[in-house]
Amino acid sequence: QKEVEQNSGPLSVPEGAIASLNCTYSDRGSQSFFWYRQYSGKSPELIMSIYSNGDKEDGRFTAQLNKASQYVSLLIRDSQPSDSATYLCAVKTSYDKVIFGPGTSLSVIP
Amino acid sequence: GAGVSQSPRYKVAKRGQDVALRCDPISGHVSLFWYQQALGQGPEFLTYFQNEAQLDKSGLPSDRFFAERPEGSVSTLKIQRTQQEDSAVYLCASSLVVRGRSYEQYFGPGTRLTVT
Numbered sequence: 576q577k578e579v580e581q582n583s584g585p586l587s588v589p590e591g592a593i594a595s596l597n598c599t600y601s602d603r604g605s606q607s608f609f610w611y612r613q614y615s616g617k618s619p620e621l622i623m624s625i626y627s628n629g630d631k632e633d634g635r636f637t638a639q640l641n642k643a644s645q646y647v648s649l650l651i652r653d654s655q656p657s658d659s660a661t662y663l664c665a666v667k668t669s670y671d672k673v674i675f676g677p678g679t680s681l682s683v684i685p
Numbered sequence: 686g687a688g689v690s691q692s693p694r695y696k697v698a699k700r701g702q703d704v705a706l707r708c709d710p711i712s713g714h715v716s717l718f719w720y721q722q723a724l725g726q727g728p729e730f731l732t733y734f735q736n737e738a739q740l741d742k743s744g745l746p747s748d749r750f751f752a753e754r755p756e757g758s759v760s761t762l763k764i765q766r767t768q769q770e771d772s773a774v775y776l777c778a779s780s781l782v783v784r785g786r787s788y789e790q791y792f793g794p795g796t797r798l799t800v801t
């Protein structure tokens with residue numbers, strides 16, 4: 576089992592819809608969780624960090640964390656074509672290493 | 686302030702050559718990380734430092750890979766006797782540490798290494 580898994584893409588949503596991205600992780604001791612956006616040919620850019628169970632909202636983005644289920648998600652409301660990118664889930668494990676998932680490619684169709 | 690910088694941005698090496706990739710972290714960021722990213726994959730952890738101490742090098746793929754951060758600021762990732770499978774983008778990231786806990790990582794633009 577990989578340490579961080581994400582639902583395989585590509586994920587296509589129409590403009591204005593909600594995009595839902597999911598991530599599971601294996602280390603129960605993990606305490607810090609991050610979502611990064613990566614455009615083709617660019618480096619990852621931090622969108623959200625979440626440390627506690629529940630929801631955290633920032634503009635059109637909402638991160639959700641459920642430590643009991645070892646699950647973290649990212650919702651993007653009112654999706655725009657400029658949101659088309661690969662979204663990377665990253666987990667800081669109990670041994671202080673940050674592990675990235677393989678990424679989910681999102682395409683927002685105008 | 687300035688973000689993480691990396692140089693060179695692109696490097697073409699002939700198989701068997703040694704290369705050195707440089708990372709200049711955000712000022713004041715104690716933690717520094719190196720990742721390798723193959724096309725279509727997520728970044729794979731290579732190694733990380735807190736100040737000058739290399740705390741984890743478990744991701745380095747072979748003993749041809751070596752990283753250092755002698756003064757706790759700039760870091761160099763060296764690859765000896767490059768092989769074609771070393772072709773990838775090498776990403777550097779840095780983060781703050783507060784009371785022993787490191788926070789969000791900020792990435793540099795990466796170095797794209799092509800081994801021919």
